[in-house]
Structures are given as C-alpha cells and as structure tokens.
Amino acid sequence: MELTDKTYWLKxxxxxxxxxxxxxxxxxxxxxxxxxxxxxxxxxxxxxVDKPLETIFPVKDAKNYLMLPSFRDMHVHLDKTYYGxxxxxxxxxxxxxxxxxxxxxxxxxxxxxxxxERAEKLLNLLTSxxxxxxxxxxxxxxxxxxxxxxxxxxxxxxxxxxxTVEIVxxxxxxxxxxxxxxxxxxxxxxxxxxxxxxxxxxIDGDLEKSLxxxxxxxxxxxxxxDLHLHxxxxxxxxxxxxxxxxxxxxxxxxxxxxxxxxxxxxxxxxEVSEVAELLAKQGISIASSVPIGHTIPIPLLQExxxxxxxxxxxxxxxxxxxxxxxxxxxxxTLAERFGLSDERSLGQxxxxxxxxxxxxxxxxxxxxxxVGDNADFVLVDASCSAEAVARRxxxxxxxxxxxFVTDKLx
Numbered sequence: 474m475e476l477t478d479k480t481y482w483l484k485x486x487x488x489x490x491x492x493x494x495x496x497x498x499x500x501x502x503x504x505x506x507x508x509x510x511x512x513x514x515x516x517x518x519x520x521x522v523d524k525p526l527e528t529i530f531p532v533k534d535a536k537n538y539l540m541l542p543s544f545r546d547m548h549v550h551l552d553k554t555y556y557g558x559x560x561x562x563x564x565x566x567x568x569x570x571x572x573x574x575x576x577x578x579x580x581x582x583x584x585x586x587x588x589x590e591r592a593e594k595l596l597n598l599l600t601s602x603x604x605x606x607x608x609x610x611x612x613x614x615x616x617x618x619x620x621x622x623x624x625x626x627x628x629x630x631x632x633x634x635x636x637t638v639e640i641v642x643x644x645x646x647x648x649x650x651x652x653x654x655x656x657x658x659x660x661x662x663x664x665x666x667x668x669x670x671x672x673x674x675x676i677d678g679d680l681e682k683s684l685x686x687x688x689x690x691x692x693x694x695x696x697x698x699d700l701h702l703h704x705x706x707x708x709x710x711x712x713x714x715x716x717x718x719x720x721x722x723x724x725x726x727x728x729x730x731x732x733x734x735x736x737x738x739x740x741x742x743x744e745v746s747e748v749a750e751l752l753a754k755q756g757i758s759i760a761s762s763v764p765i766g767h768t769i770p771i772p773l774l775q776e777x778x779x780x781x782x783x784x785x786x787x788x789x790x791x792x793x794x795x796x797x798x799x800x801x802x803x804x805x806t807l808a809e810r811f812g813l814s815d816e817r818s819l820g821q822x823x824x825x826x827x828x829x830x831x832x833x834x835x836x837x838x839x840x841x842x843x844v845g846d847n848a849d850f851v852l853v854d855a856s857c858s859a860e861a862v863a864r865r866x867x868x869x870x871x872x873x874x875x876x877f878v879t880d881k882l883x
Contacts, residue, residue: 480512481531481875485522487539489857492817492837499817502833502857506537511848514874518844536882538852538869541823541861542830542841544800546604548699548732548760548784549595551628552611552621553581555789557594562794570676570703573792574646580791581617588621592628595788596636598798603851605636605873606828608699608760608784610643610669610732613660614651626664635878641699643669647676649683654690661694668694671701674708680715688719691728699730699760709736713748713757720755727756732784734759737769745770746777753778762786763807771825772811783807783825800826805865819859832858848875852882 486509493501508526510518526532555561564576584591599607611625622640629638642660644653648670657668668691673683691698702712713731720729731752737745752759758780761769775781783803788796808814808822823831834840842850855866871878 479531480510480517481533482526482528483509483511483533483535484526485537486535486852487537487856488519488842489539489820489832490839492833499815499837501816502820502859504539504857509535509540509842511872511875514848514876516842516844516846516848519842534882535852535870538882539855539857539861539866540842541603541832541851541853541858542827543605543849543851543871543873544603544826545606545608545782545828546599546784546798546800546826547608547730547782548762548786549599549607549609549798550611550787550790550792551592551595551607551609552588552625553577553584553790554591554595554787555791556598556798557591558587561789563791570672576791577612577645578616581612581621585617585620585624588624589627592625593631595798596628596632596638598788599785599800600632600635600871600873601868601879602797602799602801603853603868603871604798604800604826605849605871605878607636607638608641608667609638610641610699610701611660611665612645613642613656613665613669614644614646614653615656616646619656619660619663622660622664629664634876635873639667640665641667641669643671643701645671647671647678647683648673648686649677649679654686657690658694661690661696667697667699669699669701672704673700674712675704680712684712684715684719688723688725691725692723697728697730698725699732701732703733703735705736706739707736709734710740710744710748712736713752717751717755717757720757729755729757730760731757732760734761734769735764735767737774738767742770742773745773749774749777749779756780758782760784763803763810765806765810768810771807772813775825780829781825782828799865801861801868802865804862808862814863816857816859819862820857822862823858849873 642665677683855861
C-alpha cells in the first residue's frame with residue numbers, strides 16, 4: 474500500500490502515557506493503544522482505540538508496536554566506508570592521526586569509483602535502524618578535491634525521500650595544513666551546508682588562525698560549524714574556550730558543534746562543569762560517538778545545559794572495523810556506560826538520538842507525539858522507551874515524512 478503524501482490511519486499504535494509510581498519512585502511506564510492519522514507527512518489526529526475508526530482513508534495495522542520519535546545520527550562518514558563491499562579490516566596499525574592521513578592520500582582515490590554505491594548502502598543501513606536525520610562529514614582536500622563530495626551528494630539525492638542529510642565540508646588533512654580554504658568555500662556552494670575542521674592546534678599548527686578561518690568561512694557562507702576536536706587535556710579545553718569566544722564575537726550562538734570533544738574526559742568534574750556552562754551559554758553543542766575507552770561525561774554536560782547528540786562515526790572503514798550504524802545501540806551503550814539503569818533514566822536517554830524529543834518528559838508528562846508533529850517515527854518491539862534502549866529493540870517500521878522507509882509489519 475503506497476501511503477506517501479496521502480492521508481492514512483495507523484491503527485493499534487502503542488504510545489507512552491505516563492509513569493507508574495510506588496511511594497514516589499518511578500517503577501514502570503504506562504502505555505495505551507491509539508489510532509494515529511497521518512496526512513502529507515504530518516500527524517493530524519490521535520484517537521483512542523476505544524473510539525470506533527470509521528474512515529474512507531487507508532488503514533495500516535501497527536500491531537501494537539511502540540511508536541518512538543525517529544532517530545538522528547549526528548556524526549558519520551559516508552564518503553570513505555568499506556561497508557557494502559568485501560570485508561576489510563584496517564590494514565596498518567593506528568599510530569596517531571597522521572598515520573591515517575597519509576593512508577588516505579592513497580586510499581581515497583582508489584575508493585572513489587565505489588564511493589556513491591558505498592554511501593548509499595550505508596545510508597540504507599542507517600535508515601533501516603531508524604535514523605532519518607543524518608549529519609555526514611565529507612572529506613575535502615587537495616588529493617580528492619570535491620570528488621568525494623560529488624559522490625556523497627549523489628547518494629544523498631537518491632535517499633531524499635527517506636531521510637534528511639546535511640553534509641559537512643570536512644578538511645580532514647587540516648584546513649590550513651592542506652591549504653583547503655578555497656576548497657571548503659567551493660564545497661559550501663556545491664552541496665555542503667556546514668563548515669568543518671579538525672584539531673586546529675595539532676593538525677593545523679596554528680590554533681588561532683585556524684579557528685578564525687573556520688568562523689570567517691561560516692559567516693561568509695551563513696553556514697553552521699562542526700569541528701572535530703580530539704586534542705586532549707588543557708590544550709583541548711583552551712580550544713573550546715577560544716571557540717566559545719569567537720562564537721560570541723561572530724554572533725554564531727546555537728550554530729556551532731564540537732564533535733568528540735575528548736578533552737572533557739581528561740579534566741576534573743568541577744572544570745567540566747565550568748567549561749560546559751561556558752559552551753551552553755553560547756549554544757555550542759557536542760556530538761559524541763560514546764567511545765569505550767575515552768568517554769566524555771555526557772550526562773554532566775547535558776545537566777549543565779549543553780545539547781549532546783550521538784553519532785556512529787566510522788562504520789567499517791580504514792579508521793575502524795567496528796560500527797553497526799545503529800543510533801539506538803549507541804544510546805544503550807551510553808546508558809550502560811553511565812549506569813542509567815532505572816526506568817526514567819533509560820527512557821530519557823532517547824533524547825541523545827532524537828534531537829531532545831522523548832515521549833514523556835522527566836516529570837512523566839506527555840511530550841510526543843502531538844497533532845501537528847512531523848510524521849517521523851519508528852515502531853519498535855518494546856513495551857516502553859526504557860526497554861527499547863536497554864534491549865536495543867527490533868525496529869518493525871521506520872517512517873519519514875509519512876513515508877514507510879522500512880516495513881516489517883506485514
């Protein structure tokens with residue numbers, strides 16, 4: 474049944490309606506069954522199953538699966554993946570970032586003939602797992618020029634009915650070090666919508682000039698910023714502080730993301746709180762891949778007002794052989810890593826992969842879905858959000874703008 478851009482009813486949908494309490498403690502989540510109407514990509518009605526459904530529009534049975542807001546993968550590299558091709562582990566040991574940069578100069582031209590195909594297959598994996606908003610970092614450098622960007626744009630165009638994808642012009646080899654300023658400028662005119670960068674101190678060798686150039690490019694193109702910052706310790710923290718100052722000077726509040734932000738794993742809780750408040754004041758967000766060995770204090774950052782989102786980062790490429798392309802898996806890893814094991818905490822962990830949206834807020838009040846919301850959602854085999862996160866629930870259907878991207882309901 475083709476449902477795109479039409480009115481239809483999704484019957485027998487489980488929605489969360491509140492928490493269960495015992496002596497003031499949350500002990501479970503209440504759900505009820507509803508019928509949900511979708512029209513032209515929007516949720517246009519929500520009625521109890523107790524009300525007879527009399528309609529002239531098509532009806533699809535959700536079979537009492539739980540509806541969750543669709544996921545957002547806010548950091549992935551589509552343009553240099555082995556995924557979709559033969560299995561291949563990294564061929565040389567990781568001896569620092571410069572090892573991989575040297576390897577890329579030879580590898581990326583070899584991968585270019587299959588770059589679009591591989592990107593499409595990785596997009597297929599991401600969307601099948603429930604991610605319908607994706608931020609992709611795409612290499613822009615003198616070796617590959619804009620060819621990886623062109624390949625990525627073709628893949629994104631093929632998936633425009635299944636997800637929104639924003640592309641970061643990413644000078645992986647250093648904005649200044651590889652003399653890629655003009656290439657980034659051209660990328661922003663040819664499909665990229667964000668300015669990227671990487672470790673202005675250790676890669677570019679000039680922290681101040683690198684950050685200034687990134688901000689100038691962003692202002693010139695009226696583009697947001699997303700920087701890879703791996704530098705640890707107080708060098709990394711100083712970089713955060715200078716970026717915050719430049720954000721304020723440029724009036725770019727709410728338009729800057731720090732990817733990885735690994736320095737937060739190297740400092741005291743008190744200093745994390747201080748720097749987090751500085752970033753929050755400027756609306757600087759963080760995207761993390763929840764690395765096992767060097768995890769930044771994500772719940773504390775969120776508590777201090779920093780918007781933190783998750784991304785799968787590399788999926789089976791020359792940087793890492795791992796990665797499932799599954800945002801819900803990342804949320805579950807985050808919950809395990811920080812001991813978020815009670816009903817409320819588990820359910821609220823969804824916020825890191827949904828752009829802050831959860832079916833219930835912390836007080837147990839209904840927050841999603843509401844009439845007028847975009848019809849972007851996932852149907853999962855779980856009794857509640859908490860179970861979905863803890864058990865990495867099976868995805869039974871993924872819907873984007875009212876369109877069924879994947880459908881295992883039949």
